[in-house]
Amino acid sequence: MCAAEATASLLHVEENFSACLARIDALIFKPLLQAEPSDQKGKENFKLFLLLNDRFQALWNLTEENYRIVKQKCSTSEYFVTFANYVVVHGFEHATKSKSEAWKHHKTVLKQFLTDFTSETSMSLALYTVLHKPIRDHIEQYILLLTKLNEVLKEVGAFLESFISQVLDEACFTKTLWKSLGYKFTDMLCVPERRLLEDSRNLPISASTNRSDRILLFDDVLVLIQGNSFQSFDLKLVWVDENSLLFLSSQAVWQWKLNQAIRQALNGKRDFPLWGKTGEGTEPPSCRFFTYVFRLESKFKSASYEGEWHWGKPHGKGTVKWRDGRNHVGDFKEGLEHGFGICLVPRRSEDRYDCYKCHWYEGKMRGYGICEYGNDMVYKGYFKDNVRQGFGILENHSAEHPFKYTGQWENDKKNGYGVWEDKDRGERYIGTWLDDHKHGQGIVVTQSGVCYQRTFHADKMVGSGILLLEDDSVYEGNFTEDLTFVGKGKLSFANGFILEGTFTNKSGQGLQTQGILNTSNEQPDERITKTQLGLKEFPVEKRWKGIYDQFLEFVHSGCKEETEESFTGFHIQTSKELRKSQEYLFCHRWEYHVGTEDVSWKIEDILEELVHHQELESLQRYLEKALKSSLHPLGKLLKALTIAFQATYSGIGANRHLLTMAQEEVKYYAKKIWEFYQGLLHLALEQKGQMPAKCVDGETSDQKACSVVLPLILPCFYPELFMLYMLYHEREDDLYCQGIVDLSLFPDIKLLEFLDVQKHSSLSPFQRRSLIKDKCFLSATECLQKLIIQHLGAEIHLIRDLMDPTNQGGLYDFLLTALESCYEHIQRMRLHQRENCHLSHSS
Incomplete structure (x- = not known):
């Protein structure tokens, strides 16, 4: 058959098919579209009919478009006939002569089309070659391609024929099933897109299976009918192995068909014919990714899970969403949260969430995590079995009552040693806790510098305690929460006086006491200002x-x-x-x-x-x-x-x-x-x-x-640590600094003598003054500058207390001892000057 005959035949086929579609549209679709049903079932089916009509109209439009294109297209043969006519009349030669200068600038462009183009090639020959050679090469490619497509088109035709036949057979097979089942099963199982692939009544499972049971394999679910009830299993969730669906694994054909159906459901496309080529993809993957809604009783009941699975259980990365608004995103292992995860829990009667970001172990929070509560509190610490357990920090960022707790937790409550900072009151509690209450020994430090040590019982102070005041006075006895002395007590003043007796605080009369004032010790008691708290009450190994x-x-x-x-x-x-x-x-x-x-x-x-x-x-x-x-x-x-x-x-x-x-x-x-x-x-x-x-x-x-x-x-x-040393040695450092100031006021000669710089007693006064301006004075100045350290006492004691034991008795120890001696000597000098000044004023 020549090309003209083939084109005519194709036009005739498309024309007849289009006319047939027109008659179907007029006789079937239009009348049915006008008769919209009134019952619910009919309305649902009518929606499918509307979709069928859309697909029919699209097919009809495509047929009409193909007919138009085939009828109107310009053939390759017509182009070459016109091309040959132009060659006969020497068209290319005349064209190049009239535009000879212009064509010289197009040689580079022509080279892109002709690999054998040279400077000797005539322009007319070049144009002739460009306008016919690419098209002839393209025709050759068509010939090769059409030769290959000839066999493929046969396969495609066979595939389409098989596809249509199989689609119709499956539809009829499924339609027969719905007729055989009762309305109860049909209403719940019948879905237009669902196709029956196998029925245990047609292909029995095994003799051991209950005869009343019936297995239906669809393209998306596996259904087990037992009496008047049934169970439905999503194919994406079905694993056929020695541990699951044992009744199916005993039947090789059923197992093979089920595996193939699972593979197709996971891939989201069907094989045609249904079972594919022999041996192709018979085993579905054990690891999968898809979405599922849990129906059975479990912690995930009614929740949807989207993520990775392994042998029927969430395993890997995934997301769980509950109906009540809870969400969990993270790692799963064998069906439980395991590894790092983020969980959102809605708060009751509030449009806010508690957000847990922590580690999980076999479905429960365990290990370090952060919880941002919806009430502006944040917990950073350890969990165990879903409750705060171990060391953790709870902080309230709200403006109403800001606080921070750093310490031990047990069973979701503050228990053991911990530190509480009340930012409103400017207080810090350091001590023990029981069931979220201050309980046992505790130290309270205030922003003003007052601190006290007391026994607590359920947040209330009991018994006597020790109160350290700003002026270095120490009170031992009972006192109220507002730090008022009550009952028997002893007040030791910084100057050494001691008042011991009974204290009362009457309204409008202020603090009153009956007791004995001991003034025998008029010297400041160093032990009072150096009092240390919490050493016996809080052993360091238990903090x-x-x-x-x-x-x-x-x-x-x-x-x-x-x-x-x-x-x-x-x-x-x-x-x-x-x-x-x-x-x-x-x-x-x-x-x-x-x-x-x-x-x-x-x-x-x-x-x-x-x-x-x-x-x-x-x-x-x-x-x-x-x-x-x-x-x-x-x-x-x-x-x-x-x-x-x-x-x-x-x-x-x-x-x-x-x-x-x-x-x-x-x-x-x-x-x-x-x-x-x-x-x-x-x-x-x-x-x-x-x-x-x-x-x-x-x-x-x-x-x-x-x-x-x-x-x-x-x-x-x-x-x-250094701040504490500075405060502890504040008085000594102040005395030392005053001594340094006094030294700076010494006359030059006296300063040299005090610092034990070489005196040169044999020199004349003039020579000594000259020497002062020279090396000795320079040496003295450098020595004084090294001694001017504002908090030298704090530095010395910190080094001494934390010195490596191996350095004791060595060079570093010797140098530190020399510095200590100098520090103490300057203090004694300052004290001596203060006493002399006091005596002169007295006299």
């Missing part, structure tokens, strides 16, 4: 037990990675940073350099590197990096301890009567960090089958902590 327990749990677990993830630590300060941190921990490894070696903060790498850094110098470098890192377990531990220390001793807590508490706390931190380092090292060596090396330098664990760890962690606590 922050929750922080240490969390780290111990991590070490005792063998430093498992999932445990380390829940031991996030307190370097996270905002929920946004928490989410970023988790993404960072899961995706990256943070590295640093120790010497020439690369070290990663992944837990297995940490244990591996510990073994290689046991020598003192290498160990110090390693610990320095580890303690500075917010991703290393030891760094997280130090950060938590720093936050606890600041919550106790910064701001309102900067009271000189708490210095010894703070000092012993820092030393104990160093001891615990050293113990935990040794625990990590022991575990690392144990995993490698090695034994820890014995200490050969004779140092105890406490000495090691002071010499190795304390210098590394001291900068973290120095600001608060």
Whole structure:
């Protein structure tokens, strides 16, 4: 058949088909469209008919468009006939001659079409070639393509024929099923798009199956009919293995068909023929991603889950949404929340949410997390079994009653040692708690500098206590919440006087007392101003037990990675940073350099590197990096301890009567960090089958902590600690500074003699004056400048108290002792001058 005959035949076929569609539209669609049903079932079916009409009209329009294109198109043969006519009349030669100069500028453009174009090629030949060669090449490609399509079109035709046949057969097969079932099942199961793939009445399962049971395999669900009830299983959720649907796995054909149906449901498209090619995709994936609404009784009942699945259970990343507004986004494991997750819980009668961002373990909150409550409170700390447990910080940011609690939690309540800061009253409570109440021994520090130690029972003060006033007076006895003395008590004044008796406070009469005033000691009592609180009441090893327990749990677990993830630590300060941190921990490894070696903060790498850094110098470098890192377990531990220390001793807590508490706390931190380092090292060596090396330098664990760890962690606590030292030694430093001022007023010669600069007694007065202006005076000035340190006493005592024991008796100790002597000598000189001045005024 020639091309003209083929075109005519195609036009005839399309024309007849279009006419047929027109008759169908006139005789069937238009009358049915005018007869809209009134019953509900008819209205639902009418919607499907409207959709069928839309598809019919689209098919008709496509047929008309094809007919128009085929009828009007210009053929390739017509182009070449016209092209040949132009060649016959020498059209290209005449055209190039009349435009010879202009064509010279188009040589570059022609080269893009003709690879064999040269400067010798004539312009007429070039134009001739360009206008026919690309089209001839295109025709050749058509010939090759049509040859290949010839076989494909046969397959496509066969596919379309099979497709139509199968679609019609499935529809009739499904229609017959709906007729055979009762209205109860049909109303609930009949969906227009649903197709029946297999029926156990046509293909029995096995002899062991109850004869009254019936299995229906559809393209989207598997239905088990038992008597007058049925169960429906979404194919995307069906796994056929030894543990599920055992009755199906015993029948090879059913198992094969079900697996294929599951695979097609997951892919979202059907195979035609239904079962695909032999052996193609027979096993659906065990890991899947889709949405499902839970119906059975469980914690997820009526909730929808969208995310990753594994063998029928949520596993991996996913989102759960409950009908009451709760949402959980995070990691799942074997059907439960496990790993990091964010949970939103709506508050009753409020348009606000509690937002939990923490770690989960087998469906419950466990480990570190942040909760932003809808009432403007924020909790940052540890959870266990969905309640606050261990160390944590609760802060109220509302303007109504701002506060901050840093301490121990048990069963969702404040229990144990903790610090409460009432920002409205300007007070800080340091002590023990029971069931959210101050209970036991406690210290209260006020913004004015007054502090007291008292026993509490359910938030109320009981018994006697000790009250330290701003003027350094100390009261021991009973007093009220507004710090009024009542009952028997003893008041020790800073000048050494002691008033002991019974105190009363009558309305309008002020404070009254009956007792004895002892004035025998007229000298200030140094012990009063140096009084220290909380040492016996709060043993240092029991203060922050929750922080240490969390780290111990991590070490005792063998430093498992999932445990380390829940031991996030307190370097996270905002929920946004928490989410970023988790993404960072899961995706990256943070590295640093120790010497020439690369070290990663992944837990297995940490244990591996510990073994290689046991020598003192290498160990110090390693610990320095580890303690500075917010991703290393030891760094997280130090950060938590720093936050606890600041919550106790910064701001309102900067009271000189708490210095010894703070000092012993820092030393104990160093001891615990050293113990935990040794625990990590022991575990690392144990995993490698090695034994820890014995200490050969004779140092105890406490000495090691002071010499190795304390210098590394001291900068973290120095600001608060030094402030306490300054307040504690404020009077001595003031006396010392006054002595320095007095020295600066000395005549030059006397200053030289006082500072023990070479006197040169054999020199004449003129020579001595000359020398004063020279080296000796310069030396004296430098010496005085070195002594002018505003808080020298605080510095000296801090260094002395926290000095490495190995330096005692050595050069550093000697130099510090010399500085102490100078400090005390200047104070004594100032006291002596003050006494002389007092005597002269008396006389």
